[in-house]
Amino acid sequence: MNPSPYKYSTLAVHAGQYPDPLTGAVNVPVYLSSTFELTGIGADKGWDYSRAGNPTRDRLEEALATLEGGHSGHAFTSGMAAISALVAMLRAGDHLICCKDVYAGTVRLFNQIVAGYGIDIEYVDTSNLAAVAAAIRPTTKLVHLETPSNPLMVLTDIAAVSKIAHARGVEVSVDNTFLSPVLQSPLALGADIVMHSTTKYLNGHSDGLGGALIGSTPEHKERFLLVQKAAGGVMSPFECFLVLRGIRTLPLRIRQHEENGRAVAEYLSTHPKVSRLAYPGLKSHPQYDLAVKQQKGFGSMMSFDLGSREAAGRFLGAIKIFLSAESLGGVESLASHSATTTHAALSDELRESLVITQGLVRLSVGIEDKQDLIADLEQALAAV
Numbered sequence: 001m002n003p004s005p006y007k008y009s010t011l012a013v014h015a016g017q018y019p020d021p022l023t024g025a026v027n028v029p030v031y032l033s034s035t036f037e038l039t040g041i042g043a044d045k046g047w048d049y050s051r052a053g054n055p056t057r058d059r060l061e062e063a064l065a066t067l068e069g070g071h072s073g074h075a076f077t078s079g080m081a082a083i084s085a086l087v088a089m090l091r092a093g094d095h096l097i098c099c100k101d102v103y104a105g106t107v108r109l110f111n112q113i114v115a116g117y118g119i120d121i122e123y124v125d126t127s128n129l130a131a132v133a134a135a136i137r138p139t140t141k142l143v144h145l146e147t148p149s150n151p152l153m154v155l156t157d158i159a160a161v162s163k164i165a166h167a168r169g170v171e172v173s174v175d176n177t178f179l180s181p182v183l184q185s186p187l188a189l190g191a192d193i194v195m196h197s198t199t200k201y202l203n204g205h206s207d208g209l210g211g212a213l214i215g216s217t218p219e220h221k222e223r224f225l226l227v228q229k230a231a232g233g234v235m236s237p238f239e240c241f242l243v244l245r246g247i248r249t250l251p252l253r254i255r256q257h258e259e260n261g262r263a264v265a266e267y268l269s270t271h272p273k274v275s276r277l278a279y280p281g282l283k284s285h286p287q288y289d290l291a292v293k294q295q296k297g298f299g300s301m302m303s304f305d306l307g308s309r310e311a312a313g314r315f316l317g318a319i320k321i322f323l324s325a326e327s328l329g330g331v332e333s334l335a336s337h338s339a340t341t342t343h344a345a346l347s348d349e350l351r352e353s354l355v356i357t358q359g360l361v362r363l364s365v366g367i368e369d370k371q372d373l374i375a376d377l378e379q380a381l382a383a384v
C-alpha cells in the first residue's frame with residue numbers, strides 16, 4: 001500500500017512535513033486563516049475556506065494517510081467527531097455491526113444519536129468469527145472494530161473479519177487508537193477504513209483533542225471530504241500542528257511505551273492482589289497468538305481487577321507517579337476506574353455483561369522510568 005522506500009521512523013519525521021514552499025520554514029506553518037483570497041471567479045490558489053481545506057490540515061492529513069498506508073487522511077475535532085463522520089454516510093434502514101467491548105463514548109453516540117436516524121445497530125462479540133458471519137444481513141453496511149478493545153483488551157482478527165465482511169459486500173472500519181499506526185496496520189490486514197482519536201498516542205502529550213479517518217479508496221476520500229465540508233467538525237490548524245509535532249516522535253515514544261508496558265504487565269502478573277490482568281503481550285492472554293500475528297507490538301494499555309470499588313479507590317488514591325485520570329496515550333502514566341469514567345455511559349446491565357466490574361482499573365503506561373513506575377504501583381497496591 002505504501003510505495004515509500006523509507007522506514008517508519010523516517011516517514012514519521014518527514015511525511016507531510018517538508019519545508020514550506022513560500023518561506024522554507026522547516027516546520028509546517030500554522031495557517032490561522034478561515035478564508036483565502038480568490039484569484040478570480042471560481043479560481044483560487046488551492047484553498048478557499050478552511051472548513052473545506054486548510055494548508056496545515058492538508059499536511060497532517062497527508063502524514064496520517066502515509067503512516068496508515070491509506071489513500072487519504074481526514075482530520076476532525078475529536079475521535080468522536082471522526083466516528084460521527086464515519087457513520088454519516090449510513091442511511092435509515094442500514095445495519096451497523098459494532099464490536100461488543102468498545103469505548104463507551106462510541107456506544108453513547110450510536111445508541112443515543114445514530115440510532116435515532118433509523119440505523120440499526122448491533123453489538124457483536126467480533127472475537128468470535130462465527131458470530132460476525134451470522135450477524136451480517138443484506139442491509140449490513142459496516143462492521144466497526146476496536147482492537148484491542150477498551151478496557152478489556154479483547155482482540156478481533158482484522159484479516160479474518162475483513163474477509164468475511166468483504167465476501168458479503170460489507171466494509172470494515174478499525175479504531176486503531178490503542179496501538180497507533182506504529183503497532184498495527186489495519187488497512188494492510190484488509191480493513192477498509194482506519195479511525196483514530198489523535199487525542200491519544202498521535203498527539204502524545206495530552207494537550208489537545210482530535211480525531212482522524214484514513215480511507216483506502218478514492219470513494220472514501222470523496223465521501224469524507226464531503227462530510228468535512230458539509231458537517232464541519234474539522235480539526236483546527238493549531239491542533240493539526242500539535243498532532244504533526246507529536247507524530248515526529250511517535251515511533252520513539254511507542255518504543256518506550258511498549259518497553260514500559262511489558263515490564264509493568266509482567267510485574268502485575270505476579271502480584272497476589274491483581275486478578276484478570278488483560279495485556280495482549282502476556283502469554284496468558286487468551287489471544288496472545290493473534291496479537292503476535294496481527295500486531296507489531298503489544299502497546300502500553302492494560303486493565304486488571306482489584307476485587308471491589310473500595311480496593312480500586314484505595315489504589316487510585318495511593319498512586320503518585322500514575323495520575324488518576326481518563327484518557328491514554330500521553331507521555332505520562334494514567335490510571336482510571338473504567339466503570340465511573342470511560343465506561344460510565346453504559347447501563348449497569350451492559351457493564352456487568354461485559355464484566356467491567358467496580359474493581360476494574362485501566363492503565364495507560366507512559367514513558368517515565370519503568371522501575372519508578374513499578375515502585376509506584378507496588379506502594380499503591382500495598383495500600384489496597
Ligand SMILES: Cc1ncc(COP(=O)(O)O)c(C=O)c1O
Binds near residue numbers: 103150178211
Ligand atoms: C478507543 C477510543 N476511541 C475513541 C475515543 C474518542 O476519542 P476523543 O476523546 O478524542 O473524542 C476514545 C476516547 O477515549 C477511545 O479510547
